[in-house]
Amino acid sequence: MSTDELAETKALAYIEEPPITNDIETFFTNYASIPASALREHLITIRERVWQKCNYPCLGQWRFLHFSIKQNPIYAEILEKCKNEGATVIDFGCCLGQDVRQLVYDGVPIDQVRGYDLDPFFIEQGYELFRDGKIMKEKKVFGSGDIFDNQFLESIEPADYLYVDLFIHLFDAETQRDVCRRLARLAKRAIAGRQSGAKVAGERP
Known part of the structure; x- marks a missing residue:
């Protein structure tokens, strides 16, 4: 990607200040023991590191500060089933x-949740962001692998x-069908x- 293309990508997909x-302050104070006075610098440090790795708009x-799962219509159901019936969750x-x-x-027990990503770099940065690497590694909550690797999926x-x-939107239309079947x-x-x-169907670069 050229310098001009990088600049255009940043202009469209980059916001300087963390929201x-x-x-968010309460979450990071209670979960990661990061005081409000140190939070801005902490977030910017991690975001710059992952942005340099990959210029994803997210x-x-x-x-990643939206914590979108809690906005999902069935989030209350997920919490109830996990807490009362031992249900499990994968974040793929x-x-x-x-x-x-x-x-x-x-309040979901840590043994009932797992997360998977293609690139272990992002998992490692998650440990840094949330300062929970020790317990997450001990419990083997996260793993990395390719959705197109059948051996990985079967594991x-x-x-x-x-x-x-x-x-899912990261793939072209035909590949999305395969991804959905695998998921x-x-x-x-x-x-x-x-x-x-998009409202108008079509593939975008």
């Missing part, structure tokens, strides 16, 4: 793993709920999430 709300626009394409942390923060025990956030193998009860799309 620190009271909820990173440039701080979407978890990137920094923010939604796994939201589940744990909201994953299906969960009651599969959460897939801003992932369906990992869910016993329901698949939830959000994806990017």
Whole structure:
């Protein structure tokens, strides 16, 4: 990618300041023991590191601070089933793993959640972002692998709920069908999430 293309990408997909709300401050104070006075610098440091690795809009626009799983219509059901019936959750394409942390923060036992991403770099940066690498590694919550690797998929025990956030749109239309078939193998009860799309059908670069 040329310098001009990089500049254009940043102009469209990059927001300088982290959107620190009271909820975000409270989460990082309680979950990661990061005081409000240190939070801005901490978030910027991690975001710059992952942005240099990959210019995804979800990173440039701080979407990993949306904790989107809690906005899902069946989130209350997921929490209830996990807490009272031992249901399990997989976050596939978890990137920094923010939604796994939201589940744990909201009381889901850590042994009932797992996250998978193609690139272990993002999982490692998630440990840095949330300062929980020791317990997450001990519990083997996260793993890395390719959705097109059948051996990898077969090694994953299906969960009651599969959460897939801003992932399927990364593939062309034909490949998306294969991706969805593969994801369906990992869910016993329901698949939830959000994806990017357009009102006018078509593939975008």
